[in-house]
Structure formats: structure tokens, C-alpha cells
Amino acid sequence: MVTNGMDNKTVIAFGADHGGAALKHRLAGALAEAGHEIQDFGTDGPTSVDYPDFAYAVCEAVALGRADFGVLVCGTGIGMSIAANRHPAIRCGLAHDVTTARLSRAHNNANVLALGARIVGEEVARDILHSFIATPYEGGRHDRRLAKLTPNLEPQP
Amino acid sequence: MVTNGMDNKTVIAFGADHGGAALKHRLAGALAEAGHEIQDFGTDGPTSVDYPDFAYAVCEAVALGRADFGVLVCGTGIGMSIAANRHPAIRCGLAHDVTTARLSRAHNNANVLALGARIVGEEVARDILHSFIATPYEGGRHDRRLAKLTPNLEPQP
Numbered sequence: 001m002v003t004n005g006m007d008n009k010t011v012i013a014f015g016a017d018h019g020g021a022a023l024k025h026r027l028a029g030a031l032a033e034a035g036h037e038i039q040d041f042g043t044d045g046p047t048s049v050d051y052p053d054f055a056y057a058v059c060e061a062v063a064l065g066r067a068d069f070g071v072l073v074c075g076t077g078i079g080m081s082i083a084a085n086r087h088p089a090i091r092c093g094l095a096h097d098v099t100t101a102r103l104s105r106a107h108n109n110a111n112v113l114a115l116g117a118r119i120v121g122e123e124v125a126r127d128i129l130h131s132f133i134a135t136p137y138e139g140g141r142h143d144r145r146l147a148k149l150t151p152n153l154e155p156q157p
Numbered sequence: 158m159v160t161n162g163m164d165n166k167t168v169i170a171f172g173a174d175h176g177g178a179a180l181k182h183r184l185a186g187a188l189a190e191a192g193h194e195i196q197d198f199g200t201d202g203p204t205s206v207d208y209p210d211f212a213y214a215v216c217e218a219v220a221l222g223r224a225d226f227g228v229l230v231c232g233t234g235i236g237m238s239i240a241a242n243r244h245p246a247i248r249c250g251l252a253h254d255v256t257t258a259r260l261s262r263a264h265n266n267a268n269v270l271a272l273g274a275r276i277v278g279e280e281v282a283r284d285i286l287h288s289f290i291a292t293p294y295e296g297g298r299h300d301r302r303l304a305k306l307t308p309n310l311e312p313q314p
Binding site for chain 2: 048050051052053075076077078079081082083084085086088091092093094095096097099100103104107108110116118119141144145148149
């Protein structure tokens with residue numbers, strides 16, 4: 001957990017392309033209201049941008065330990081999940097349902113969540129995000145598989 | 158399209174872990190019946206294995222041009238999609254619905270499809286796979302984004 005010197009908040013870094021900007025804004029607002037600390041890497045409007053630019057910014061924040069989790073939103077979540085998983089320290093799960101979000105944390109220790117704003121509605125996305133943040137990694141047999149995803153992986157929290 | 162010296166079949170490489178082996182078997186059988194050439198990299202039974210081993214084998218076949226597409230099946234598809242997207246020549250889309258599968262081809266030129274056997278049923282998975290194989294890449298504005306995913310990317314077919 002990233003600390004801000006005063007208390008132990010979960011810090012969540014958000015990024016989106018133009019297809020995901022509106023949903024990102026709503027989700028980030030909901031988490032801020034719930035007491036989480038938000039880092040918003042944009043984009044914030046409908047002007048066409050390239051999803052990899054925003055994915056890489058969020059992943060770097062998570063990889064450097066400046067954020068606990070990342071959330072990336074584009075039209076389908078596909079482009080964001082490809083871009084994020086290019087980073088050796090990132091395990092990004094694309095979830096369109098609560099069960100996938102839960103298992104991406106429990107089994108894959110995902111540290112970034114990808115969402116498709118043109119595939120899932122806002123209420124479903126809120127439940128997915130809640131499930132993602134609330135679920136701990138199970139460890140055990142999954143450690144060996146994670147090590148195969150990331151050579152020289154540090155011990156998992 | 159990979160050619161076998163006789164005709165132009167679509168060649169599809171399959172891989173799965175123990176959670177996806179049964180669905181892989183059914184999907185590969187359906188595609189073989191439809192006239193596609195199948196490469197099966199296992200696993201084939203319920204014995205616990207590590208998904209990255211099978212993801213990497215399939216991705217290597219696609220990256221080397223030995224297969225046109227890859228299909229990877231695990232419990233949720235999350236582990237497979239993380240592993241596959243580690244490979245710089247692979248763009249792996251995790252799809253739980255036909256729309257995401259279609260857009261992963263049209264917008265992201267995905268060359269590997271990940272499926273979650275514990276999330277989607279066989280009929281849904283068949284439709285997803287059909288949509289994936291049948292949809293061409295649109296090119297245009299998406300080329301610039303793909304280039305940001307893969308430095309030194311060759312021209313897209």
C-alpha cells in the first residue's frame with residue numbers, strides 16, 4: 001500500500017482514451033468519494049488519442065510504486081490490456097464481469113484493471129472495480145505461474 | 158495466410174491449461190471440421206499445469222508465421238492474455254462476447270484470442286471464435302496505435 005505520510009489510503013492511477021474518458025471520470029469520482037486517493041493521467045475529453053500513451057503512463061506509476069493499482073478504460077479494453085501487459089512489472093486483467101475481476105486478483109495478482117466502456121455499462125463497471133480492489137491475491141500455486149510471467153519477480157505482497 | 162504448399166488454409170494454433178483443455182478440444186475439433194488446419198500445443202487433460210508455458214508455445218508459432226492465429230484457453234483467459242501480450246509480436250485479445258472479439262480484430266489486429274472456459278459456455282465461445290477469425294483488420298488510424306505497441310512493427314497485412 002502506498003502511503004502519503006499521513007494514513008494508508010489505496011492509491012489508484014486512472015487512464016483512458018477518448019472512448020473511455022467519460023467512464024473513467026465517473027469511476028474515479030466514485031472512488032474518490034469512497035476515500036481512495038486518485039491519480040488521473042487523462043485523457044479527459046472526446047478528442048481522438050492513442051491508448052498506448054495513457055496505458056504506459058499508468059503502468060509506470062504502478063511499476064514505480066506510486067500507485068497501488070491502475071485502471072485503464074478504452075472502447076473495448078483490448079488495446080489497453082495489450083499495451084499494459086507489454087510492461088514486465090504489470091499484470092493487467094480485462095474484465096467485463098465481477099467474477100473475472102475477482103479471479104484476476106485472486107489467481108493472477110493483477111495490478112491493473114482494463115475496462116471496455118463500449119461493452120459494459122457504468123453500474124457493471126463499478127461492481128467490477130469494487131471486486132478488483134476488494135479481492136486479495138491467494139498466492140500458493142499461483143506464485144510459480146506469476147514467476148513465469150515476470151523473470152526476477154520480487155516476492156508478492 | 159500460412160500456406161501448406163497445396164492450398165491456402167487458415168492455420169490456427171491452440172493452447173490451454175487444465176482449466177481450458179476441454180473447451181480447447183471442442184473448439185479445435187469444430188474448426189478442423191470447418192476445414193481449418195489446427196496445431197495443438199496441449200495441454201490435453203486435467204493435470205495441473207502452468208498457463209504461461211502453453212501461451213508462449215502458441216505465441217511463438219504465430220510470431221514465426223507458422224500459424225495465422227492463436228487461441229489460448231484457461232479458466233478466465235486472464236493469465237493467458239497477460240502471458241501472450243508479453244511477446245512483442247503478439248496482440249492478444251481476451252473476449253467474453255462476440256463484439257469484443259470482432260473489435261479486437263478490426264481495431265487491434267489481434268493475432269491471438271484468449272478465452273475463459275469458466276466464464277463463457279461452449280456455444281458463446283464458438284461464436285466468439287467465429288467472429289474473431291472472420292473479421293479483417295481495418296487499418297487506417299489504428300496503424301499508428303499498433304506501432305506504439307510494437308516498435309519496429311512490420312507493415313500490417
